[in-house]
Amino acid sequence: MLGDFTTVLHTYWEQFLYMLPRLVIAALVMGGVWVGASRLRTWLAAKLSAHSDDPLLTDFLTQVGRWVLVLTGLVIALNILGFSGVVGGILGAAGLSAFVVGFAFKDIAENFLAGIILAFNRPFGVNDTVKIQEMFGQITKLNLRTTEMGTFDGRDISIPNAIVLKEPLINYTRDGFIRQDFVVGVDYDDDVAAAIALILEQVRKEPEVLTAREPFAVVDELAASTVNLKVFFWTDTDDYRRATLELRSRVMNRVKVALMAGGYALPPDILELRLPTKMPAVPIQVAIAEPGTLADPPEDPKKLAKLAAKQGPSLGPS
Incomplete structure (x- = not known):
């Protein structure tokens, strides 16, 4: 049993040594692609900024270019490792998998496509004040999936690009x-x-x-x-x-x-209260207080208390 285990380990070691050069090359390729993608983004940003005054479109295209380069490097690395069949199978089954993946991630795909349309259609720019549904604020960034907005009360809102594309958008600053x-x-x-x-x-x-x-x-x-x-x-x-x-x-x-x-009056709203001309007569009874009652109170509080106790309920309103 120990001999079989040693044989398996020896076989795996030989396979590892056989694959080691490919692993090193694939790792170097991915590392170079990753660094190149970052530099490509910087280079694209500089080139596009020089020929375009729309920072949203520039930022969006640099993100797309970076990820395209990364995916290309991943495919090359898989081919170096000998997984060309796997890559071919993935690409060959793209037609069938696109339907499944598209159905499962339809919202992501929809927002991504909407982001592409927004990037080229450009209904707004950075720092433009817009209103989308009940959301009102300034556009700060356009990502692959969302549009970033900062409101005037300090909130940061991420709006799916599909909503931005579908809903009516009011731009308060585009015309200047x-x-x-x-x-x-x-x-x-x-x-x-x-x-x-x-x-x-x-x-x-x-x-x-x-x-x-x-x-x-x-x-x-x-x-x-x-x-x-x-x-x-x-x-x-x-x-x-x-x-x-x-x-x-x-x-x-x-x-x-x-x-x-200038002497101009700025009067407030005045409400006029009108009573109906034909109102039923309302009887009003006037009670004349006798001398010494609460209508003509004595100065001494003690006498007032005694008088109130003596008259009792008769002191109520008539």
Whole structure:
């Protein structure tokens, strides 16, 4: 038995020595491919960045190129080890396995294909502010399977590429400018035309309001207690938060101060309560208090307590 065990070990050792050169070469090939894939990614990033201003497409193509090189090196290494039959069988059965693998990993395949379409279609760029379903934020990265978004409240969201491709996408920054609006109410007795002129003068004083697209204001509603004026102005969207929230706040505050300084009233909503003209008569009973009762209380608290105890329930409301 010991002799058989020794023979088996000797056989395995001979096979190992026979395979050792191939193992070394295959390991060197995989190591070289792995290092080459990293350098290829850097080289592709530099070349594509020089000819393209879209960092999302550049990053996506470099990822694809890196993994294609890695898979190519893996196939070469398997051939060196003598597994060419296995590789041929895998490639030969690709038609049948593609259906099985595609069915099992249809979501992954769908997101990958959607990522390719998004990379070349480019409906957004890095730092673009977009809204997809109820998700609102800035695009940070496009991966092979997901699109990365950072919201303005500090959350990081990974959205499957298929959802980004299928769902309506609102891009707030692609055109470079966006229109903002707000409503301000003046009194009915105020001069509306003069109020609009004063508002537009104040809006134009903000340096970040675009002058190429003239701001304007219209009477939006005749409300219960105010004439509501709706003001429109344009701004760029390099920084969505600064261009929309902060700028809008500054413009509204400037308009409010100018209107109040100009003598314009900014009345609040007034609710008018009307009673029906035909109401049934409501009897009202007036009780006249006798001298010495709670209606004309004595100054001494002790006398007041004695009087209350004496009158008892008669002190209640009439």
